[in-house]
Amino acid sequence: MEVSIRSLFEAPTVAGLVDWLDEGDRVRKPLERRVRPDILPVSFAQRRLWFLGQLEGVSATYNIPLALRLTGALDVEALRAALADVAGRHESLRTVFPQVDGEPRQEILAGADGVPECVVEQVSEAGVPAAVAAVVTVGFDLERDLPWRVRVLDVTDTPGECVLVLVVHHIAADGWSMGPLVRDLSVAYAARCQGEAPVWDELPVQYADYSLWQREILGDEDDPDSVIAAQEGYWKQALADLPEQLELPVDHPRPVVASHEGASVGVRVSAETHVRLVELSRSCGASMLMTVQAALAVLLSKMGAGEDIPIGTPIAGRTDDALDDLVGFFVNTLVLRTDLSGDPTFRQALERVRETDLAAYAHQDVPFERLVEILNPARSMARHPLFQVMLTVQHHAPLLSTFRRATAGSTTESGLVLPDLAVRPEPVEGTVAKFDLSVSLGETHDDSTPAGLEGRLDYRTDLFDRATVEHLARRLIQLLDAVATSPDAPVRQVNVLGTAERERVLRVWNDTARERPGATLTQLFEAHVARTPDASAVVSDELELTYAQLNERADRLARHLAGKGAGPEHAVGLWMERSADLVTALLAVLKTGAHYVPLHEGHPPSRRRLVMADCAAELLVTDRPAEVAEFAGTAEIICVDEVLRAAPAPGPVKPAGAAGADGLAYVMYTSGSTGEPKGVAATHRGVADLVLDRCWETDNHERVLFHSPHAFDASTFELWAPLLSGATIVVAPPGNLDALSLEQLIKVHDITGVVLTAGLFRVIAEQDADCFSGVREVLTGGDVVSPVAVR
Structure with missing residues (x-):
């Protein structure tokens, strides 16, 4: 007789469920099948x-x-x-x-x-x-x-x-x-x-x-003595403060809605490593799943995922023999949390995994779907909830291997019998990826001897490039080799880089030996003056200057400053709006051997006075003589316009002594948000090291937009990267600029290099991405950079 649990659905109580149990053994009892x-x-x-x-x-x-x-x-x-x-x-x-x-x-x-x-x-x-x-x-x-x-x-x-x-x-x-x-x-x-x-x-x-039966046997969540209530209580505690999303080494920004398009790469662990992994698992009382889980967690941690690694794994969910031959959706998913904090050895990490997994198996009846409802993580169509990496380890070859062995009229362990037909698997293209990454491995055996682990690593193609996942697969194999050989080594010492990769990181990428600039910023600038005197150096709304013209104006102002006492070890304050004259003034101060100290026009007078007093500046260069009364008696005021309009004085600049490459170029003050503002000193060599480093493509500096306040460190790059590479500074109008104004400047002036804060970059890119069509390099940061803006 067919036993129907469905009859219980119509019953007024669930008392009939006890008929399914006989002194603790799960023995089926015939029940009358009712009209359902x-x-x-x-x-x-x-x-x-x-x-x-x-x-x-x-x-x-x-x-x-x-x-x-x-x-x-x-x-x-x-x-x-x-x-x-x-x-x-x-x-x-x-x-x-x-x-x-x-x-x-x-x-x-x-x-x-x-x-x-x-x-x-x-x-x-x-x-x-x-x-x-x-x-x-x-x-x-x-x-x-x-x-x-x-x-x-x-x-x-x-x-x-x-x-x-x-x-x-x-x-x-x-x-x-x-x-x-x-x-x-x-x-x-x-x-x-x-x-x-x-x-x-x-x-x-x-x-x-x-x-x-599932609904009946688990009981009522409101009943504290029910199976479901007890198990839900365990999971609430076990998964408290679970990471919302694992930080994986993705190649592409996570889309708002996952495409679920996927691909696979193969994974093959050698028989020798398999033997050692079996021995390690036995010595720790762990399963092969636990051992591979610990290794996968270590790999993900080393790739930047942190020390709290949730990994999903399927569990058959067929808790009764009567379900074994039934087609249906029984599989449940467990969230296995791996704790790698405190620098454990791999053996210690595996023991932690074993303890966590055994507890999870003892509470496996709560359906994953119900767990999601209970824990209520932040829902997103961009990722799978609670975990993004799935692991499956089978103790036998996957079902597909039985098809490989199928021949006409043969019977395999799966029961496949097709008379007069030879059967073999046909490749299926277009892998569907439910998770960011999914590792599936099966143990193979030669008789009873471990013969290796075989499987694949599935991945989402909207997140990863194939080459990245191939690297991950190789690193997983290498890590399994390493921990199987030396399980008592701290996991932080486990190497996941191949020989060539390690050489590249330690030797090639870290080969920073180069000839450092031994000249001052003005000497490097003047070299371009001699090489390309007629090239455009500065463009602004009011005028355009060639390298020769900018140099001549800077010399004229420098001679005046030198006559007022500017020279090495002397600070010269700059209180000016953003303009071509400001660029002239910066060069002029440096030509005297002195260093400049920029004052922010938006700061209160008390802040400006503090800066001038702290750096002991006795000269203040400005383009606003009517507004500098606050410095009367403390600093001599130099008006740029008056000096540049006056007849040029003959002769070269005669500083009291050369500043040298290790002399100060400027002192820029911090915000003071954690105390009094502090002056940060930069040398000529330091600035040149920054803007001439080979990490920058100098062709991208053909036309750089200068829009940052000159008392903000981003201006260092905007000013000196173009001037020391023979390119053009495009000076934005003075005052605060909104996103629309910057868009127009970028497009109208054919900007090739621009520095933007992350927030400003996002606004501009999302409202008018076309304005970047001629831009070759965007330097951005200061906050999380929007993936949409990057795309």
């Missing part, structure tokens, strides 16, 4: 997939594809009859999910409505990959479509060759289900080829029974 409703509640796992389907719409994200190359005489009619047999045997394969009062329900179809259509299509050999992809990448309308489809691709180039493509939506099946599905299909096909109906043992329960 056609529309029933979904399981917790089904509800989440249905909900995601509502968010994403019809998609292939949760398709489970299987493609098999069949060589021989395929009996299509027998196949169609076998598909009907399998659909009749497994209710999950003929279930649709309509909404009732806004909630999904299981509706089990009967008769022809519950049988999938088996379509035969003719394709050429060259067209097989595209035809397979066309089948497996089409989504299911869960309210109307049966949750599986079957296509036979008749390969016209080769008589007797076809490809059987079978796709099941995850809401109706899980990975385990593919075994009974293929086995039952094979049994039914073999029988139908003989003109007979398949003979098999009746299934004790159906998936709808399980979904009702």
Whole structure:
């Protein structure tokens, strides 16, 4: 007799559940099967997939594809009859999910409505990959479509060759289900080829029974003595303060909505390492999953993910033998948290993993979907909740390996029997990536001897480039080799770089030896004056100066300053608006051997007086003589306009002594937000080191926009990068500039290099990205840089 848990759904109490237990052993008891409703509640796992389907719409994200190359005489009619047999045997394969009062329900179809259509299509050999992809990448309308489809691709180039493509939506099946599905299909096909109906043992329960039993057995969340309440309490504590998102070494900004388009790279761990990993696992009382989990967590931590690493792993969820042969969505997902704080050895990390995992297994009944609802993390269509990296380790070769060994009329451990047909796997292109990264490994054995770990690393192509994931795969293999050999070494000492990579980081990238500038900023500038005197040096609204003209004006002002006592070890204050004259004044101060101290026009008078007194400046260069009364009696005022309008004095600048490359170029004061403002001194050599470093592409400095306040350190780059590379400073108008004004300046003046704060960069890029069409380099920072702006 078929046992129906569904009868409990109609019962006024759940007392009948005790009949399923006999002195602590799970022994099935026959229960009277009652007339049941056609529309029933979904399981917790089904509800989440249905909900995601509502968010994403019809998609292939949760398709489970299987493609098999069949060589021989395929009996299509027998196949169609076998598909009907399998659909009749497994209710999950003929279930649709309509909404009732806004909630999904299981509706089990009967008769022809519950049988999938088996379509035969003719394709050429060259067209097989595209035809397979066309089948497996089409989504299911869960309210109307049966949750599986079957296509036979008749390969016209080769008589007797076809490809059987079978796709099941995850809401109706899980990975385990593919075994009974293929086995039952094979049994039914073999029988139908003989003109007979398949003979098999009746299934004790159906998936709808399980979904009702699941709700009943877990109990009421409001009952503190229920299974669900106790396990939920554990998970709330175990996953408290879980990282919202792992920081992974992605190549592309995370999109607002994940595409779920994926690809894979292979992973192969040697037999020698496998043997050592088995020995290490046994010595720690751990499983291979725990050992690989610890290694994967160490790798992710070393790649920048931190010390708190949540990793997801599937668990079969078939807690009763009666479910083993049933097609359905039983698999649950556990969040396994790895703590790498405190610099543990790998063995210590593995012991932590073992303790955490064993506790998780003891509380595995809470459906992941319910866990998400309880913990209520920040929801995002850009990432999977609670974890973004999945790990699967099987203790045997994956199911697909059985197909590799299949031959005509043979029986494999999966129960696959296809009379008169040779069967082999057909590649399926277009991997779907549900997670950022997914590591799937299976242990292989030569008789009983470990023969290596084989698998793949799936990844989201909207986040990673293939080369990056290939590096990750190699590093995982190398890390497993290392920890298997030296498990008692601290994880911080584990090397994840290959020999060539390590050489590149330590030697090539760190080869900073070069000839440092031994000249002052003015000497470097004057070299360009001699080389390209007629090249444009400064452009502003009021005038344009060549290198020769700028040098002549700076010399004229420098002679005046030198006559007033400016020279080495002397500070000269600058209180000026942004202008071509300001550039002239900076050069002039340096030509005397003195260093300049910029004053911010937006700061209060008390701040300006403090700066002038602290640096002992006795000269103040300004373009606003009417506003400098606050310095009367403390500093001599030099008005730039008056000096430059006066007749030029003859002769070169005669500073009291050369400042030298290690002499001060300027002193710039901090904001004072944590105390009194402090002067930060920069030398000529320091500024030249910055702007002439080979990390900058000097061609990008052809036209640099000078828009930062000259009392802000970003102005150092804006001024000296172009002047020391023979390029042009484009001076923005004085005062505060909004985003629209900067957009116009960038476009009108054909700017090639610009420095912007992260916030300003985001505003400009998002409202007018075209203004950057001629820009070759944007230097930005100070806050999180917007991925949208970067794109």
